[in-house]
Amino acid sequence: MRVEKGNVTLEIVQGDITKQPDMEAIVNAANAELMPGGGVAGAIHRAAGPELAEACRPLAPIRPGQAVITPGFRLPNRYVIHVLGPVYGRDVPSDRLLADAYRNALKVADAHKVRSVAFPAISTGVFGYPMEEAAQVALKTVLEEASRLQHVRHVRFVLFDERARDIHEKVLAHLEPTT
Numbered sequence: 413m414r415v416e417k418g419n420v421t422l423e424i425v426q427g428d429i430t431k432q433p434d435m436e437a438i439v440n441a442a443n444a445e446l447m448p449g450g451g452v453a454g455a456i457h458r459a460a461g462p463e464l465a466e467a468c469r470p471l472a473p474i475r476p477g478q479a480v481i482t483p484g485f486r487l488p489n490r491y492v493i494h495v496l497g498p499v500y501g502r503d504v505p506s507d508r509l510l511a512d513a514y515r516n517a518l519k520v521a522d523a524h525k526v527r528s529v530a531f532p533a534i535s536t537g538v539f540g541y542p543m544e545e546a547a548q549v550a551l552k553t554v555l556e557e558a559s560r561l562q563h564v565r566h567v568r569f570v571l572f573d574e575r576a577r578d579i580h581e582k583v584l585a586h587l588e589p590t591t
């Protein structure tokens with residue numbers, strides 16, 4: 413599914429965040445220490461190689477909602493943007509911190525003149541954020557931010573399974589009913 417919002421194309425696909433070779437930057441659902449860990453972070457660090465953890469070390473720790481950028485090393489992407497999502501119900505208000513994570517990732521991308529960014533569903537794994545609530549915050553924030561972006565022209569949500577993809581499509585259809 414894809415919609416146009418201002419100059420930005422917003423796309424929803426099912427897939428693996430480490431296998432998006434046409435995107436200039438991918439977003440990592442990181443931990444505060446920016447270490448490999450499991451889930452998205454584990455997959456990104458495995459695919460990027462050990463140089464990624466080296467590059468991350470001086471940038472850690474980060475706070476919920478914060479975003480930092482590194483090269484992509486052995487990934488097909490030029491950059492990895494690392495964000496720390498909120499632990500649902502512990503880092504509060506979780507909705508605002510999750511919105512900050514998306515907004516700050518887009519700001520960092522734009523500041524580096526990045527044209528395309530792929531996001532996973534931040535906080536919806538180990539951090540326990542319910543998928544539909546997270547999709548509402550994520551998609552609303554990206555749609556709101558779209559008009560402010562100077563360089564980013566393509567935002568892709570990469571959902572790991574069919575259920576997550578369906579939820580995002582439903583939420584986006586609701587937020588953008590005319591397209």
Ligand code: AR6
Pocket residue numbers: 427428429430441442443444447448449450451452453454455497532533534535536537538539540541570571572576
């Ligand atoms: N591509 C796309 N989506 C994925 C992939 C993948 N390769 N792998 C998992 N997902 P999570 P969080 C989905 O737990 O909740 C880590 O251990 C997954 O199904 O990676 O922000 C870090 O070190 C889920 O829907 O991120 C942190 O400690 C979503 O991506 C902590 O987990 C996010 O799952 C961060 O937790």
